[in-house]
Amino acid sequence: MSILSLQDVSKDYLTDGQPVHALNGLSLNVERGEFVALVGRSGCGKSTLLNLAGAMDFPTSGKVLVDGVSTSSLKDGGLTRLRRERVGFIFQSFQLLHTLTVFENVELPLLLAGKRYPREVAQERLAWVNLEGLGDRYPHQLSGGQMQRVAIARALIHSPSILLADEPTGNLDTTTGNVILELLRRLTREQNTAIVVATHSLEAASLANTLVRLRDGKIEEITRC
Amino acid sequence: MPLFVLFYRLMVRPLFREPVRTLLTILAIALGVAVVLAIDLAGSAATGSFRSSMETLAGESDLEVVTSGGVPENVVGTLATLPYSIRVSPRIEDYGVIVDTKKALPLIGLDLVAEGSAYAQSETQKTAESQTQDDSEHVFEHLGDADSIWVGSSVGYKTGRRVELLINDQVRKYTVRGVYPDSHGNESAIVMDLAAAQNALCRYGRVDRILLKVPGTPGLEDWQQRLRTVLPAGVEVRPQGTGTNENRRMLAAFGWNLRLLSYISLVVGAFLIYNTISVSVVRRRPEIGIVRALGASRGVILSAFVGEAVCFGLAGALIGLPLGRLMATGAVRLMAATVESLYVSSRPGTIELNAESVLLALVIGVGVAVASSYSPAREGSQVSPVEAMARGRREYDVRVHKARDLWLALALGLAAAVASRAPAVAGKPFLGYLAAILLVAAAALAMPAFVDALTSVSSKLLGKLFGVEAMLASRSLAASLRRTSVLVGALSTAIAMMTAVGIMVGSFRQTVVLWMSDQLPADLYLRPAGSAAADRHPTLSSGLAEELARLPGVAAVERLRAYEISYQDMPATLASADLNVLRSYHHSDFFSGRPKAQVLAELRDSNAVIVSEPFTYKHHLKTGDSITLSLGETQASFLITDVYYDYSSERGSTAPSNLAIYVSPGAQLDVVRAEIEKATADRRVLLFSNRDLRSEAIRIFDRTFAITYALEAVAVLVAVMGIAGALLALVIDRRRELGLLHFLGAATGQVRKLIRVEAGLLGLLANFAGLALGFALSLILIYVINKQSFGWTIRFHWPVEVLLGALTVVYGATVLAGLYPAKVAVHLNPLEVVHEE
Ligand SMILES: Nc1ncnc2c1ncn2[C@@H]1O[C@H](COP(=O)(O)OP(=O)(O)OP(=O)(O)O)[C@@H](O)[C@H]1O
C-alpha cells in the first residue's frame, strides 16, 4: 500500500468570494522510501499539496490517504496522533524555537507525544545529521545549514513514514543546499522513509526518484528515474 | 496634517486589529482613572460636607468659649456685662434620639427668650397664612416650658406634635412648638430652651459652649486676648468651629491615606501602558526601520509611540469619567460609614462631577500614559534603520540590563530604608510614603533578575512535574524577559499593596482584639441607648451604678466617664474610672512594664494621670512629663505616671461613658443579665455581653476598613485585566511558534495548556514577589506611616487566612485571565502562521 495517496484531489480557496483552484483533480501515489520532488512555478500548488499530505489541511473534494487512512475522516485527536507517528515536517525557514536548545528542539515532538526519555534518541538523530556536540547550543548560535540539519533531526526523531519538506534549501546557498539535499536522500533511503520535497532547485529534482511537475494545480508531467 | 494621516494608518489602525487587547488596556486605564476620581469625588463629598452636627445653627459667631466639663453659667453674665457690644449665646449641646424613628439629632439648648425667638417667629410668619392667626405672644408663651421643642423642617413634624425623645438614658415627652426651615444644607436639630436642656441633661449651672459675635474691630486675635483676661482660668476662648476643624484634620489624614491607596490602581495601569508600548515597539522594529529609512526623524518616531499611549490614556480617561462617578456613589457610602463610626454623625454631601474632576481624569489618564510610555518610545526612536530592517534572529531579544537594574534596585532599597527612619514632616509621614514608593520602584527594577533566576530554575523542574507544556511556558516567559518582568511587576505591585494593607489592617484588627480582652474584662457592659460616637458620650443616670452593684450576682460595677477635651489644639478624650475596680480586674499593659498595682497606687495619690500611647506620640510626651489640662475653671497640672496602649479612637480615649459589670464567680451570667434588665427596665440603656460588645466593635472596625478592601480589589482587577491583555499580545507575537507546535504533533489541548500554564506562572511569580514586597511595605505602613499620621502602635500580625484567601483569589483570577488568550492560541491557523514569513 502507498504511504501517501492523493485521489482526485481538489482544493479551492475563497478569496473575496472568488474561488481559487489551488489543486484541481490531482492524483498521486508515494511509496515507502520514495523520493518525490515537486516542481513548478510559484503558485502552482506545491505547498498546498504538502499541507494536505501532512493533514494540516483538507481537500475540498477527493481523498488524501496517509498510510491508508483518509485524513478527512479523522477528528482532532486522530490527526494529532497521525502527525506524531507518521509525518515529519521540514520548512524553508527552519522553524526552530529560539527559546530551546538544539537538544530540546529535536526532542520536542517526542515530548509532545508524552515520551519520557527522549535524550538518547535526540543524540542519535543529531549524529545522523553530523551535529554531535552542538546539542546544548541555542539556534541563534548556529549557521543556516546547521539549523536546517537540526530541523531534519527533529523531523526524523519519531521515525516518520513520510517526510514533507517545503523548499528546504530555499534559505540556503547552493552548496549548503546540496549538502542538505544529499543528507535527506541518504537518511530517507536508510530509514525507508518516503519524502516529498517542494523545490525550485534543479539539483533537488535530479536527486529524486520521481519528479512531479505541477501547473495550475494539476500534474503536468511525472518523470520516474 | 499628513503626519496625522500617517499616525492614523501606522499607529491607530493596527489597534483595531486586536480589539480585545486594545479594549483590555483601555479598560485597565479607565479603572485606574475611575478609582482615583471616585475617591477624590467621594472624599470631597464625605469630608467636604463634614461638619460636626453641633455647628448646626451656630449662626454667625466668631468665637467660642469652652472648657472641659462645661462652662460655669456665671461666665455668661460676665461676658454679657462687658462694656463691648458682643452678642453672647450660651448653648447646651448634646444628642437626642427620636424614639419613633431612632434618628439621632443634635439637641441644642439656646437662650430662647434672648435670641432663639427668631426660629419661632419665622415659623409663625409661615403658618400665619395657612392656619388660624396665631398671636405671636402665644408662641412666646411656651418658650420657657420644659417640654417645648423646635425642630428642623426636614424632620417632618408639624407644630403641636407630641414627640418622645431619648436623652441620655431616659425617655421624655415633648411637644413641637415650631418648625424652622433647615433646607439650606443644615442638618436639622432639636432646639429647646437652655433651662429645659439643662434640666433634661442634668447639667445644672453649666453650659457647654458660649458663642460670641464680636464687632469687626479690632481683629479676632485681639478680642481673644481681651476676653481671656476676664475669663476664669481653664476656660478657653477660641475661634468658633475649632473643634470641628480638629476633627476635620483627623478626617483629612484618613482621606489622604485613602487617596494614596487609590493611586495604586493607577500605578498598576502605568505598568500596563509601559508594557503595551514596549510590545508595540518590539513588534514594529522592522517597520520603524523602514519608516526611518524613508525619512522619518527620531522625534517623529518618539511622538508616534507617545501618541499611541496618549490614545490609550485619553480613551481610558473618557471611560473612567462616568465609571468614576458611578464608583464614587459606592465609595461615599463606604466612607460615610467610616466617618460616622470614627467621628461624628455627618451626612455626606452630593457628588459633583465638575470641570475640575473632568480635568483631573484627563490629566491623570493622559499623564500616566505619557510618563509610562516615554521610555519604550525613546527606545523605539533609537532604532537605526539598518538594525531594524535586518531583523534579528531573536524576535523578543530586547535589551535588558539585569545586573545594572539590580544594583539600582539595591540603592533604591537602601534609600527606602533610610527614608523610613526619618521623622514626620509637618505631622505628615511624607518620608514614609517616599520609602514606600522607593520600595515599589526597587522591586520593579529587581524584577528582571528575579524572573530570570526563577524561570531558569523552574523550567527543568516544571518540565518534570507538569510536562513539556510547562517547560515551554517557562522558557518563553524567560525569553521575553522584559515583557514578563513588567507583567509580573504590575501584578506583584497590586498584590503587594493588597498584602501590605491586608497585613496592616489584620494586625490592627488583631491588636484591637487583644486590646479589648485587656480593656473589656467585665462580663456585661451598659450604656445609654443613644448612639455614641467619638465626639459624644451620652451618660447614664448617676445612681444606676450603685443600684446595680447591689443586685445579687454582681461582683462589682465600674464607672467609666469620657469627656471630650482639647489638648494643644488636638481633640482628646479624658476618661476617668474607679481605680479600685480597675486594680482588681484589669491586666492592661503599661509601657514601663511596671506592675499595674504600683502604677494605679501612684495614680490615686497625687495629681497623676495615665495617658494613652497615641496621646504621648501626638504630643511628644513621655512618662515623667507633666501636662496641663483645663478642667472646669481650673488649669490643673498632672504628672504622667505611665502610658498605656489604647486603640479605642486615635485621640486616646477609654471606652465611652458606660458601666462595666463584673459577675460574681458563682453567679450565672444569664440570670444576672436578666436581673439587670429588670432593674433598668425604666431606662433606655443597652446591655451588652462581653462577647456582643467585642463582635460589635469588630463589626465597626471591619466596616471602617471596607473601603480599603474595595480599593485593593480594583487594583487587582486592573492587574488581572492587564495580564489578560498582555497574554493576548504574547499569543499574537508567538503565533508562529504556537502554529509550529501543531506541525510537530502538539494536540489542541497542549497548546491551550501551554498558555494557561504561562498565565499561572505569571501569577505565581507575581504572588511570590508581591508577598515579599507586601511584607516590606506593611512594615512601613505599620511602623512609619500609621504611627506618624495617626499615632497608632500596631503589633505586627500575619492575618494568614485573609492573605491566603486573597492570594488564592488573585491566583485564580490570573489563571482565568489566561483562558481567553489560550482560546485565541488554539484557534490560530497553523498553516497561515507558519508560512507567513
Ligand atoms: N490561504 C490561502 N487563501 C487563498 N488562496 C491561497 C491560500 N493559500 C494558497 N492560495 C493560493 O493557492 C495557489 C497555490 O498556492 P501554493 O502556496 O500552494 O503555491 P506554491 O506552489 O507553494 O508557490 P510557491 O512556490 O511560491 O511557494 C496560489 O494561487 C495561492 O494564491
Ligand SMILES: [Mg+2]
Ligand atoms: Mg510554497
